[in-house]
Amino acid sequence: MITGYAMHGYAYQALDLFKKMSEKARPDHITFVGVLLACKNGGLLDKGQMYFDSMSSDFCIEPTIEHYTCIVDLLGHFNRLNEAYDVIMKMRVIPDSGIWGALLNACKIHGNVELAELALERLIELKPDDAGNYVILSNIYAQAGKWERVVNLRQLMTEKKIKKNIACSWIEVKTKIHAFVCGDTSHPMYDQIYVELREIGDLIAKAGYIPNVSPVFYDVESDEKSEMVSSHSERLAIAFGMICTPPGTKLLVTKNLRVCEDCHVAIKLISKVKEREIIVRDVNRYHHFKDGLCSCGDFW
Incomplete structure (x- = not known):
């Protein structure tokens, strides 16, 4: 239950449940x-550090790689990258790809090139063929x-025959799964989907949406970048869901990668202007969008 709360962004409920549980049963x-995951997903840095320290001081529990990964991720999100790196260097277990991946992701958030290069070196040693790290x-x-x-770097990927993972999103409508990739035109209803997508774009623009093209990592013009982000796989799945379900129906979309920053902003506004609850399960967690807000509190 604690982990379930954490995955859905209900950090305080998870910690409250932990407190109640600890009164009657000894945590392991x-x-x-689960507790550290809740702190990580809820952006609770001070509480995360407190619980991490109390594991050994109050409960005699030696941190494992999973605990270290949570605290490195949490520190990294708050741009305390040097502290995160120090934690890795002082770990009593050997850092794995999850640890270095957490540091690399934090470097992406805050644009730390030097530390990112170091993290990738370690990741290449552990997972030389993982395209996601290179990307x-x-x-x-x-x-x-x-x-x-x-x-x-992309030339190096080509030479090593390392292919980038393709972002894909799925939605189930009437017991049938429909899958989409970015800019997809293969669906039989793609004409209607793109009409709906444009209508949604007009509505959220009136609600204040301004495209954030930073997730597009190509040296192209801004209008091309805007077009790219507007047809990301999760938005195509949502547009299809809007067409094929009655007004007010809750939508559940699953994505194989992390939802991008621009789509996160856009989906919040879509949930408001279309009066829909939209749940997106990305590779890390669940995002519950409703009335222009997300359960993650914009921290993921």
């Missing part, structure tokens, strides 16, 4: 994974305007 290392560093280079490094 698995319980603390994240490539994106960090692009954010910093280092287009030559972007080209060099």
